Amino acid sequence: MTPAKLRLAQAAMGKPETKVADLCAELGITRQTLYRFVGPKGELRDDGVKLLDRRKRIMTQTM
Secondary structure, three states, rough: OOOOHHHHHHHHHHHOOHHHHHHHHHOOOOOOHHHHEEEOOOOOOHHHHHHHHHHHHHHHHHH
């Protein structure tokens, strides 16, 4: 999972019409991976928060 995929998944999961199977296929991830990072209503789970925090730290270090 990349930060960009995570943000797309988060936005899509916040919409009731989203079909999880289609979203997973589009992102190239499994349903298990999706739910590891994002909850059913689009909320970030612990692993999602960690992924974005890691990305933020890396970006801060390179500046």
